[in-house]
Amino acid sequence: xxxxxxxxxxxxxxxxxAQPSTSHTSGSNxxxxxxxxxxxxxxxxFEPILPGKVSMYTCGPTVYDYAHVGNFRAFxxxxxxxxxxxxxxxxxxxxxxxxxxxxxxxxxxxEQNISLMELTHKFANLFMDDLKALNIVxxxxxxxxxxxxxxxxxxxxxxxxxxxxxxxxxxSWYFNVAEKEGYGQQLVTLDLAGMKKRSGSETAGAxxxxxxxxxxxxxxxxxxxxLWKSHKPDFDRDDAxxxxxxxxxxxxxxxxxxxxxxxxxxxxxxxxxGGVDLTFxxxxxxxxxxxxxxxxxxxxxxxxxxxxNIGAKDEKMSKSKGNFxxxxxxxxxxxxxxxxxxxxxxxxxxxPLSFTDAAMGAARGALxxxxxxxxxxxxxxxxxxxxxxxxxxxxxxxxxxxxxxFDRAIADDLAMPRAAACLFAVLKAAEGEFKRFAKETKAAExxxxxxxxxPLDLAGLATVNHALLKMDKVFGLFY
Numbered sequence: 001x002x003x004x005x006x007x008x009x010x011x012x013x014x015x016x017x018a019q020p021s022t023s024h025t026s027g028s029n030x031x032x033x034x035x036x037x038x039x040x041x042x043x044x045x046f047e048p049i050l051p052g053k054v055s056m057y058t059c060g061p062t063v064y065d066y067a068h069v070g071n072f073r074a075f076x077x078x079x080x081x082x083x084x085x086x087x088x089x090x091x092x093x094x095x096x097x098x099x100x101x102x103x104x105x106x107x108x109x110x111e112q113n114i115s116l117m118e119l120t121h122k123f124a125n126l127f128m129d130d131l132k133a134l135n136i137v138x139x140x141x142x143x144x145x146x147x148x149x150x151x152x153x154x155x156x157x158x159x160x161x162x163x164x165x166x167x168x169x170x171x172s173w174y175f176n177v178a179e180k181e182g183y184g185q186q187l188v189t190l191d192l193a194g195m196k197k198r199s200g201s202e203t204a205g206a207x208x209x210x211x212x213x214x215x216x217x218x219x220x221x222x223x224x225x226x227l228w229k230s231h232k233p234d235f236d237r238d239d240a241x242x243x244x245x246x247x248x249x250x251x252x253x254x255x256x257x258x259x260x261x262x263x264x265x266x267x268x269x270x271x272x273x274g275g276v277d278l279t280f281x282x283x284x285x286x287x288x289x290x291x292x293x294x295x296x297x298x299x300x301x302x303x304x305x306x307x308x309n310i311g312a313k314d315e316k317m318s319k320s321k322g323n324f325x326x327x328x329x330x331x332x333x334x335x336x337x338x339x340x341x342x343x344x345x346x347x348x349x350x351x352p353l354s355f356t357d358a359a360m361g362a363a364r365g366a367l368x369x370x371x372x373x374x375x376x377x378x379x380x381x382x383x384x385x386x387x388x389x390x391x392x393x394x395x396x397x398x399x400x401x402x403x404x405x406f407d408r409a410i411a412d413d414l415a416m417p418r419a420a421a422c423l424f425a426v427l428k429a430a431e432g433e434f435k436r437f438a439k440e441t442k443a444a445e446x447x448x449x450x451x452x453x454x455p456l457d458l459a460g461l462a463t464v465n466h467a468l469l470k471m472d473k474v475f476g477l478f479y
């Protein structure tokens with residue numbers, strides 16, 4: 001029984017398609033990790049279904065245009081989640097979808113007079129290039145919606161069999177919200193009674209993120225959302241519709257993720273992530289579809305990142321507002337891209353993030369300081385690795401203390417500002433040693449009599465180098 005009294009079984013068997021990725025066994029998975037779970041509205045201990053293995057699904061881009069820097073905050077958040085889990089020794093099987101069929105894509109294809117495949121492959125490839133530029137650890141797979149039409153049709157048939165899907169007179173298929181107990185109360189708390197009293201267009205305008213087309217169509221209930229949109233000759237294209245057992249048409253947006261998550265990860269997954277704007281309707285509808293078709297809990301932990309804001313009014317960056325910047329525009333140089341990565345991964349993922357010249361300047365300054373120290377370390381350490389001994393020095397105890405604090409921070413709902421503070425405390429200890437040595441050396445050169453200069457604490461500096469490399473398994477800055 002879930003938190004809302006709905007009987008659900010939980011699938012404990014991994015999907016046949018699941019293939020755990022190689023983990024970075026940097027720490028021990030015995031450390032307790034907590035994440036803020038949007039489903040429970042609380043910070044919960046993360047406990048995967050299978051010990052040591054995590055199934056993770058994340059929402060990818062709609063590939064009709066360049067992704068903007070606001071979008072990449074989500075992808076960098078996914079990367080941080082995955083890196084933290086791998087740091088503590090978990091195998092993470094990560095799937096990130098690509099939406100390559102929807103109204104915006106069809107409209108753009110018509111505007112540019114190109115095929116759906118030509119448009120979506122172009123921007124899917126550009127998206128992959130941007131992920132590489134940001135040093136994001138790739139998912140195991142990036143399935144495209146158009147490659148999974150049979151799975152979507154099967155899911156609709158399963159929902160119909162369970163009394164949760166119906167076909168309208170026009171041939172479209174809808175999810176019967178009234179028949180799904182707990183709908184609108186999972187990741188959000190909707191005023192369902194109030195929604196019933198309004199017209200479809202009023203409802204669509206009042207609820208953040210809803211698709212007005214889904215709520216205006218002829219159907220049984222105003223709240224019902226589209227699973228399958230029937231072919232419309234005056235709008236649809238031949239390369240964007242499919243002839244199937246349930247009729248000719250194309251899938252609804254929400255359906256795509258339910259079908260692909262099930263195929264690659266099974267009925268129940270450990271973790272699902274996305275931007276906070278996807279909480280409703282997309283993720284709420286995913287839950288309804290997935291649990292309505294399988295009878296199993298869909299996902300145990302939901303994580304949502306905050307917006308990126310821009311401009312004097314600190315408004316959410318979005319294509320609909322026309323205030324967005326692509327990664328290539330905002331970060332034309334490799335160092336700019338690294339600075340954006342640092343800006344995002346050193347912030348607390350659930351809070352809004354302001355993208356400003358000052359913030360980017362501070363991020364560049366932080367990286368410059370880190371890079372300068374690493375250059376010095378490479379100059380004094382023969383192989384740049386950890387050296388035994390020297391644990392009684394001043395530096396090593398500081399490093400060990402900060403590493404422990406770092407582990408506690410990243411395990412505490414990705415408290416990355418605290419983790420960054422640990423990194424700079426280690427940095428400061430090494431910088432202090434270099435300054436001490438330079439000062440003593442300069443004084444000795446000026447002195448008339450022989451002055452003994454205490455040599456650099458190479459063992460301590462080696463522990464610094466080791467710590468920076470270990471922390472970078474999460475930050476991902478050294479590339």
